[in-house]
Amino acid sequence: MAWYNDIFNFSKPQPQKANIRKTIDFEQQLQRVRQDATRFNIALQSAESPMYPNRFLLMQTYQQIVLDGQVQSAMLQRKSKILCKKFMVYGPDGECDEAKTELFNQKWFYDFQNLALDSIFWGFSCVQFGAIVNDKYSSVELIPRIYVVPEFSLVRTNTATVTEGKHFDEAPYNNWCIGVGEKRDLGLMMYLAPYVIWKKNAMAAWAEFAEVFGSPIRVGKTDVRDEMTRKNMENMLRNMGVASWAVLDLNDNIELMQASRTDAYAVFDKMVERCNSEISKIILGQTGTTDEKAYSGSANVHENVADMIAKQDTLKMQFVIENQLVPMMIRNGFDLSGCTFKYDDSESLPLSEQAKIDASFMPYVKFDHEYLEHKYGIELQDEMGVEEENETETENETESQLENIAKRLRAIYS
Template sequence: MKGNTITTGGNIPLPGQQRPSTIILTQTRRFGIDIGSYMNALRAAESIDFPQHAKLYDLFEDILMDPHLSSVINKRKSAILCSVIEYRRGGKPDEKINEQLRSPWFLRFLGDAFDAIPQGNTLVQFYRDKKTGWLNYIFIPRKHYDPVRKLILKRQHDITGIPWDEFDDLLFIGEPRSLGELAKAAPWVIYKRNSTADWAQFAEIFGMPMRKYTYDPDDESALEQLKENDANQGSASSWFLPDGCNMDLVESGNKTGSSDLYKSLVDTCNSEISKLFLGNTLTTEAGTKGSQALGTVHGKVEERIAQSDRKFILNLLNYEMTDIFLHLGINTSGGEFCFAEPKMIDPTTKMNLFTQASSLGLEISKKQMYDELGLECPENEKDTIKRPQASSFLPQTDAIEEEEKRNALSEKKPPEKKKGGFRNWWKSFFVKAPEAGNHGAPLEW
């Protein structure tokens, strides 16, 4: 059986199917779960010798219908799916391998690989499509393999199966006995679902005004007439009491409000689920104690979790998938997979960088500049832009320095004497006497 492909199907063969399916699928059992069914599924999955995961994964499929749980998982998964992964050899991207990484199968594979974190593990089988030449893979249902004994189970409740070493290009992701993060989230989803059901029943009963009827106990026809009239007035709570009888609704005194009790329990369950997968609550819900500083701290915690998920994916690609890639004709030796960091620069900043580079005398590629600014490059133009002349829009350094020197000299020049005035005329009336250093005639006295 070495080299065969694992196939899945139902009890009835599909049209055109020539061989029986390796795995016979069973419909997922949904709803009707409580804490008792959760504990039974958990004990069956944790069995040492013959673990049974069917009940647990049916429960996982059920709780994933919860909107809050699915949203926080998708939020964490989107950090992987929205990132660009590329293969570099010698520091340069390898376009042949990156072409495979941009294909739809790789995006689906990243999602299934990440699901090993919330669901415990993932098993896939790779193959190359003979018609298109693209790589592809088959996802093995988690209920149909035993990760501890490494068996492929034909039916989900089997305890014996086919050793998966007999199949080529199988990749197991995760730990054999790991149950995943969903095993921790399941009790909170169950409590939340039951509380919401009680809340809905409370709203149905007490959300509308109740009708109270009193009748004469001696008049039997009066009761029947009241019931008939009540049925014609629509759905609402109705009470039929004989004269002299009374009925009071006594609420518990240790709670602030009837509806607040259910809402508080639902919010608590959502909060615990958010902390389990995202490490915080402020990035998913707006609380009364929210602030920008607190939101920044919670955002950093979430970013660290995203970095951990990225390392998980890179370790999978760089270490565990190298033999599979080589067997399928893709040589990944001498290089590594990495996340391409996006350049989050706005067009104004890019234009300033190009202007500064040009002022320093650096040659700029026209094609790169047009691509970065999102403009269409005209044809028949030179590929580089040299430093512009002095008459261009760039400031002239020499002219600026000359202007600064003239301003400095004008500030050091002493102020001119004021002309006119009696004091100045009186001082100029007398001639200044010669001094010893002058060569005038000596005085006789």
């Protein structure tokens, strides 16, 4: 197969019976439901059942949790450290093979990494690959998580059963499908759920506080008993804006009791701020890379923690690719036997720091022009041109000095 791949673009159709998504009788939409602590506890107990684990209710909770802005920001930050990494494929001889590397430098592989990293948060990702066309997979898609039972390596026919379906780790499905994540892992969303629920409750209460006390109530008082006249006043107050209003008799009174503190809003603000910090700690292990108030010294420590977690995620992806993806590709005919996939973990300095280091060596080491031009984007002249230019500058400086001396002499003896 190796010589065939070298001469022609490799293509292979996906057998109809190998698409495990077709196991699902009828795909239903996962309805969005308002979440609270009670719903979450029930969903968690259902998912943790040792005999009949069912993640349907838990996925309902998770799809609401992931809408939170702080959660999205932290997830994107953690995933981007892996998705933006360079990688190489080394051949059996230990040398970097650019042709093999190009097989992975495609959109399908980026999509696979994205879905595989989602397993950190969701607990498990069952990924279905499409047909092979011109040396790359035509599609990479996620099997809806409500139909996947990771504990049994099963894609079930419907959400009412946990035993009927097909096993994605058995042939022919395992040649076109990969399950990423630990079977009993429920993901980081499990730890995020309470804080996101409390945060939403705090923000809802804050919005209600703003609605009641943010705009002054409008009160219209009248002793008119004519129904039409009172309705005219009601319509006038109603159309004046969104603030509360009331039509009262002359002797009636409305009293709004509120805290005497001027910073009553801080109760809600601090609650939201604390929930955001806990969310960042769960996903990123720190708050310094998401908190605008972080100081320079502590931010460096937090950045080191973020780098440590990124190395952990890199190692996880390395195992998934080496132990699951590459063997599946070899079974499908890709010439990757004896090859090794590795992420590039080399650290690159900022350009300004690199320039300082290079400048310190220039008196002692001769740099290649191509390196300097490529690294710093500057055009360099050859040494002969530089010498001629220096000679010209020296001559001009000498003439200028002579003219200055002549002017001074004329000024003295004039």
